[in-house]
Amino acid sequence: MTTASVTQNFQGSRSLPKWLAPTLLAVAILASFSINSALASSNPEATQLNLFAVALVAVITYSIGFYLASRIIEGQRKSADRLVTILVTGAFALAVVPLISLAWTVVERGAARFDIDFFTFSMRNVVGAGGGAYHAIIGTLEITGLATLISVPIGIMTAIYLVEYGRGALARAVTFFVDVMTGIPSIVAGLFAYAAFVVIFGPGVRMGVGGAIALSVLMIPVVIRATEEMLKIVPNELREASYALGVPKWLTVTKVVLPTALAGIATGVMIAIARIIGETAPLLIIAGFTASTNFNPFDERMMTLPVFVYTSYANQGSDAQTYIDRAWTGALVLMLIVMILNIIARLVSKYFSPKG
Amino acid sequence: MSSQAPVVKRRIGDLVFSNLAIGSGVAILVILAAVAIFLFAESVPAFLSEQDAAPDGFFAYVAPFLFGTVLASIIALLIATPLAIGIALYISHFAPRRLSQALGYSIDLLAAIPSVVYGLWGMLVLAPFLNPSYLWLNENFGWIPFFEGPVSATGRTMMTVGIVLAIMILPIMAALIREIFLQTPRLHEEAALALGATRWEVIKMAVLPFGKAGIISSAMLGLGRALGETMAVALVLSGSGVITFALLTSTNPNTIAANIALQFPESSGTYTSLLIATGLVLFAITMAINMLARWVISRRSEFSGAN
Numbered sequence: 001m002t003t004a005s006v007t008q009n010f011q012g013s014r015s016l017p018k019w020l021a022p023t024l025l026a027v028a029i030l031a032s033f034s035i036n037s038a039l040a041s042s043n044p045e046a047t048q049l050n051l052f053a054v055a056l057v058a059v060i061t062y063s064i065g066f067y068l069a070s071r072i073i074e075g076q077r078k079s080a081d082r083l084v085t086i087l088v089t090g091a092f093a094l095a096v097v098p099l100i101s102l103a104w105t106v107v108e109r110g111a112a113r114f115d116i117d118f119f120t121f122s123m124r125n126v127v128g129a130g131g132g133a134y135h136a137i138i139g140t141l142e143i144t145g146l147a148t149l150i151s152v153p154i155g156i157m158t159a160i161y162l163v164e165y166g167r168g169a170l171a172r173a174v175t176f177f178v179d180v181m182t183g184i185p186s187i188v189a190g191l192f193a194y195a196a197f198v199v200i201f202g203p204g205v206r207m208g209v210g211g212a213i214a215l216s217v218l219m220i221p222v223v224i225r226a227t228e229e230m231l232k233i234v235p236n237e238l239r240e241a242s243y244a245l246g247v248p249k250w251l252t253v254t255k256v257v258l259p260t261a262l263a264g265i266a267t268g269v270m271i272a273i274a275r276i277i278g279e280t281a282p283l284l285i286i287a288g289f290t291a292s293t294n295f296n297p298f299d300e301r302m303m304t305l306p307v308f309v310y311t312s313y314a315n316q317g318s319d320a321q322t323y324i325d326r327a328w329t330g331a332l333v334l335m336l337i338v339m340i341l342n343i344i345a346r347l348v349s350k351y352f353s354p355k356g
Numbered sequence: 357m358s359s360q361a362p363v364v365k366r367r368i369g370d371l372v373f374s375n376l377a378i379g380s381g382v383a384i385l386v387i388l389a390a391v392a393i394f395l396f397a398e399s400v401p402a403f404l405s406e407q408d409a410a411p412d413g414f415f416a417y418v419a420p421f422l423f424g425t426v427l428a429s430i431i432a433l434l435i436a437t438p439l440a441i442g443i444a445l446y447i448s449h450f451a452p453r454r455l456s457q458a459l460g461y462s463i464d465l466l467a468a469i470p471s472v473v474y475g476l477w478g479m480l481v482l483a484p485f486l487n488p489s490y491l492w493l494n495e496n497f498g499w500i501p502f503f504e505g506p507v508s509a510t511g512r513t514m515m516t517v518g519i520v521l522a523i524m525i526l527p528i529m530a531a532l533i534r535e536i537f538l539q540t541p542r543l544h545e546e547a548a549l550a551l552g553a554t555r556w557e558v559i560k561m562a563v564l565p566f567g568k569a570g571i572i573s574s575a576m577l578g579l580g581r582a583l584g585e586t587m588a589v590a591l592v593l594s595g596s597g598v599i600t601f602a603l604l605t606s607t608n609p610n611t612i613a614a615n616i617a618l619q620f621p622e623s624s625g626t627y628t629s630l631l632i633a634t635g636l637v638l639f640a641i642t643m644a645i646n647m648l649a650r651w652v653i654s655r656r657s658e659f660s661g662a663n
Contacts, residue, residue: 077554078554080554080556081554081556081557083556084555084556084559085450085555085556087442088442088443088445088446088450089446089450090442091438091439091442091443092442092443092446092447092451092463094439095443095523095526096462098466098482098523099462099465099466101477101481102469102474102477105480105481106473106477153380154380154383154384157379157380158377158381158383158384160380161377161380161381162381164377165374165377166381170378170381170382171381173385174382176647176650176654177385177388179646179650180388180643180650181384181387182646183580183581183642183643183645183646184584184639184642184643185583185585185586185613185638186471186584186586187586187616188395188584188635188638188639189391191395191398191616191631191632191635192390192394192395194398194632195394195398195632196394198398199397199398203625203628217391220384221384224384248367248369249370249374250372250373250374251369253373254373275468277470278469278470278471278472278473279470279471280470280471280617281471281586281613281616281617284617285616285620288621289621306470306472306587309472309473310475310587313476313591327476328476331472331473331476334470334472334473335470335473338468338469338470339465339468342465342468346461
């Protein structure tokens with residue numbers, strides 16, 4: 001038996017040469033480039049090369065080539081492993097593409113109207129250019145603030161119930177339905193707030209506070225889940241030490257357990273706010289839309305930023321481009337708020353959570 | 357001298373606090389019940405009134421929208437499930453350990469983007485970008501009913517909606533599946549590695565069988581999300597009340613949620629009630645799917661060997 005056949009028998013003992021991957025990549029890019037330019041020259045409608053198509057064909061060619069090379073040199077098992085690695089990495093890369101495209105589009109198109117006027121003017125008496133989202137920003141702050149005021153106490157107390165008190169059937173039911181509640185469609189929350197307000201105020205009601213209630217339905221389960229996780233990781237020794245000193249249970253919870261978990265709870269609340277601040281559908285239904293600033297959430301229609309983005313696009317007036325520009329800038333501001341909330345939340349949990 | 361049982365002192369603070377906590381827990385159940393009751397109460401006039409908002413009856417009105425909702429969600433699910441499994445595997449088993457948390461965070465960012473922004477992007481960026489490939493699909497695979505012509509000129513089709521919804525439910529599914537993969541008993545994986553398994557064989561033999569129930573229930577939760585998604589559909593699709601399987605044309609069935617969002621601001625009287633009734637249908641379906649999914653997960657965790 002020759003040495004060559006011996007190494008053949010031990011599958012996987014021979015591995016791919018180091019130069020193979022870069023060479024294959026270069027060949028794949030070159031091949032994709034020439035194929036695409038050949039296609040483009042044969043098609044009179046295509047005026048320029050589609051770079052995305054070039055990249056796509058190159059990646060596919062490279063993956064197939066790499067797999068075949070591994071199959072021939074390393075055997076079936078190793079090559080299957082390599083194929084899966086490529087597929088899994090590809091799935092991840094594919095998911096990042098829309099993220100980058102979205103961020104780029106919103107920044108590029110939103111920059112046009114990202115000026116002082118956008119933050120200081122409402123749309124009252126504005127036709128065409130100018131105007132801003134001052135009224136929408138005020139509405140978003142008030143409605144989100146109210147929703148937070150409603151959700152945080154209920155959310156935290158429910159989490160305390162589940163972690164510190166909950167036993168038996170009621171606790172199991174609450175846990176289950178909190179999970180189910182996270183799946184309520186946002187538009188159903190809006191319809192609920194409308195249906196509840198109609199009973200009190202009559203049909204056709206529009207009110208900022210209704211939006212706050214609809215958002216609370218969506219926010220409460222998020223707050224509960226986040227708080228519950230945080231309370232669960234508070235060490236039991238702390239509770240027991242407190243009981244041993246004769247401290248009553250409610251003081252143990254409020255003075256020992258909650259302060260320990262505070263940073264985590266704050267993080268959870270902020271992520272919950274980031275989650276609901278972009279909700280459009282419930283606010284479209286119960287808070288409505290208007291061109292004027294309204295400071296009173298208990299009276300009449302109230303504009304909010306997500307609804308501003310939607311209506312700017314959906315109800316374009318004359319000089320449509322100015323409306324589309326405002327929609328994109330609104331989207332940019334909304335995304336900036338969400339990102340900033342997320343970043344603050346991460347920083348809080350990084351620097352203020354108890355160590356060890 | 358009489359023996360006395362130690363008197364438990366009922367502290368007033370304890371009593372108030374524990375009742376507050378229990379009250380909050382009960383409030384959750386009350387809120388959910390209230391959602392169902394109010395929606396039901398407000399949708400009753402749609403069925404009782406003389407002047408009919410829906411001349412052919414409620415079910416004839418809601419059927420196309422229900423069809424559109426389910427169709428869009430199934431497309432989204434078919435695209436998102438394999439991708440979510442891939443992403444979860446990449447983060448839990450393939451990515452460099454030090455990077456995996458940051459990569460997971462970048463996927464979570466997708467979940468933080470407001471749906472109205474997805475809608476704008478899907479309509480103005482993704483739809484025109486995808487349209488050439490729709491033309492290609494129609495030319496070469498037009499004989500499949502799904503790819504029937506005439507192809508929409510704008511790309512604002514059922515297919516685009518499905519893809520946008522897939523992107524939107526991807527992060528939640530990937531996050532859930534990742535958690536389940538990370539629970540795979542360490543010993544199973546190490547045993548497979550010790551027998552000389554490659555990484556793919558470890559996944560095939562230890563990780564995927566363990567995570568199967570979890571993957572199914574994550575897919576169901578993703579489905580629940582897709583069913584209720586409103587603004588992205590309302591912006592991307594110019595839907596109507598038709599029932600068709602053709603995914604690439606410009607006549608598409610709308611979804612329940614998008615139809616409500618589009619019609620509600622201008623509605624009044626029994627038509628409002630009719631829309632609320634369709635909302636009740638949506639609520640019932642998503643609740644059923646969510647409860648089923650959560651039940652599967654909770655049953656799974658009781659038997660899981662992870663702890």
